[in-house]
Amino acid sequence: MDNDRVDQITDNHKCECGHSGIVEGLSDRVDRIIDKHNCKASSLIQVLLEIQSENHWLPKEALDQVAERLQVPLTRIQQIATFYKAFSLVPKGRHGIHVCMGTACHVRGAQRVLDTVENLTGIKPGETDLDLKFSLETVNCLGCCALGPVVEIGGKTHGKMAPAKMADVLKNYE
Amino acid sequence: MSDIVLQIDGIEVTANEEMTVLEAAQKAGISIPTLCHHEKLEPYGACRLCLVELESRGRSRLVVSCLYPVEKGLVVKTRSEKVDRIRKMILELLLSHAPDAFDLQDLAREYGADKYRFAKEPSFCVHCGLCVRYCAEVKKKEAIGFVNRGTKREISFIPEIASRECWNCKECFPLCPTEALQAAYVLAKAIAFPATAE
Ligand code: SF4
Ligand code: FES
Ligand code: FES
Numbered sequence: 001m002d003n004d005r006v007d008q009i010t011d012n013h014k015c016e017c018g019h020s021g022i023v024e025g026l027s028d029r030v031d032r033i034i035d036k037h038n039c040k041a042s043s044l045i046q047v048l049l050e051i052q053s054e055n056h057w058l059p060k061e062a063l064d065q066v067a068e069r070l071q072v073p074l075t076r077i078q079q080i081a082t083f084y085k086a087f088s089l090v091p092k093g094r095h096g097i098h099v100c101m102g103t104a105c106h107v108r109g110a111q112r113v114l115d116t117v118e119n120l121t122g123i124k125p126g127e128t129d130l131d132l133k134f135s136l137e138t139v140n141c142l143g144c145c146a147l148g149p150v151v152e153i154g155g156k157t158h159g160k161m162a163p164a165k166m167a168d169v170l171k172n173y174e
Numbered sequence: 175m176s177d178i179v180l181q182i183d184g185i186e187v188t189a190n191e192e193m194t195v196l197e198a199a200q201k202a203g204i205s206i207p208t209l210c211h212h213e214k215l216e217p218y219g220a221c222r223l224c225l226v227e228l229e230s231r232g233r234s235r236l237v238v239s240c241l242y243p244v245e246k247g248l249v250v251k252t253r254s255e256k257v258d259r260i261r262k263m264i265l266e267l268l269l270s271h272a273p274d275a276f277d278l279q280d281l282a283r284e285y286g287a288d289k290y291r292f293a294k295e296p297s298f299c300v301h302c303g304l305c306v307r308y309c310a311e312v313k314k315k316e317a318i319g320f321v322n323r324g325t326k327r328e329i330s331f332i333p334e335i336a337s338r339e340c341w342n343c344k345e346c347f348p349l350c351p352t353e354a355l356q357a358a359y360v361l362a363k364a365i366a367f368p369a370t371a372e
Contacts, residue, residue: 073310073316073319074316074319074332074335075306075310075316075317075318075319075320075332076316076319078319078321078330078332079319079320079321082321082322082323083322083323
């Protein structure tokens with residue numbers, strides 16, 4: 001992930017002068033994404049995906065803005081945003097941790113890996129920490145069972161994980 | 175527009191080519207049970223209660239009549255052992271979600287469906303989509319839509335629109351076969367826009 005963006009998000013997050021900073025920045029970014037897709041209603045899912053990947057979640061203001069500019073009813077946007085797991089309507093951390101609990105990983109000790117991640121991050125599956133650093137999810141098989149236990153962090157796959165290695169891996173994420 | 179002749183329950187029925195089997199039957203006064211069908215709305219095919227048996231070239235198959243367009247020489251049976259058995263099952267499944275829905279009670283009696291056959295799972299909404307579609311297609315307000323998927327799928331009001339529009343409309347209320355809609359409205363109103371309306 002590029003560092004400018006991380007800074008931008010962290011700055012926004014730290015900002016305590018009221019939330020106008022966040023809303024301002026967000027609406028500009030949403031506008032840019034919509035313009036890139038020529039404001040076409042048929043690009044709805046693409047637009048939502050890009051907002052999701054830049055912002056890590058879809059705030060209500062962003063959805064309103066998309067509805068307004070693409071001329072798509074909010075009900076439709078809500079339906080799509082709740083249908084696909086790729087979208088989140090609640091804040092998510094900058095790095096998504098996916099711990100594989102599939103059968104192969106399970107028999108190789110995924111549960112202990114998950115316990116360790118929970119302890120290190122202080123969050124349970126489905127949760128996000130207060131600094132918006134990590135979000136934790138469990139998944140059922142990432143498709144590379146030979147590497148089990150597998151943990152995927154921000155799209156990068158970490159194979160042959162052990163509870164003892166987890167702290168070192170997580171240290172690399174800001 | 176040419177007329178198409180088909181046979182429904184042994185009766186010759188004339189229909190025009192844009193009609194569905196359900197419409198042709200209704201025109202001829204033959205009743206087929208429906209739940210998600212509404213004449214003002216686009217065909218949807220969610221409940222499958224309207225299924226009928228078709229016979230063509232010596233083979234029979236099941237189709238939902240509210241979606242199936244009429245064809246020349248079609249032989250339709252609106253009731254048969256197979257159709258009745260499946261309808262009974264559909265009713266029993268629907269009843270496990272909405273055990274006290276009036277429309278379903280009557281049909282259950284007719285088809286001998288046992289509302290306690292499956293464990294109760296009262297979500298009340300049976301996902302017929304009448305409310306959602308009526309709001310979008312007839313009223314063009316889109317105040318209500320579906321959210322989530324699978325077993326978690328449910329209806330959800332958009333508070334900003336609902337607080338403006340719903341109180342003076344409520345035309346979808348009587349459409350809901352289970353009253354889940356009214357409950358959802360009251361809940362949404364209480365939580366999301368309590369002071370408005372009235
Ligand atoms: S609330 Fe009622 S009308 Fe709306 S989808 Fe559910 S059952 Fe159908
Ligand atoms: S079970 Fe974990 S990758 Fe397949
Ligand atoms: S009336 Fe045909 S599927 Fe519901």
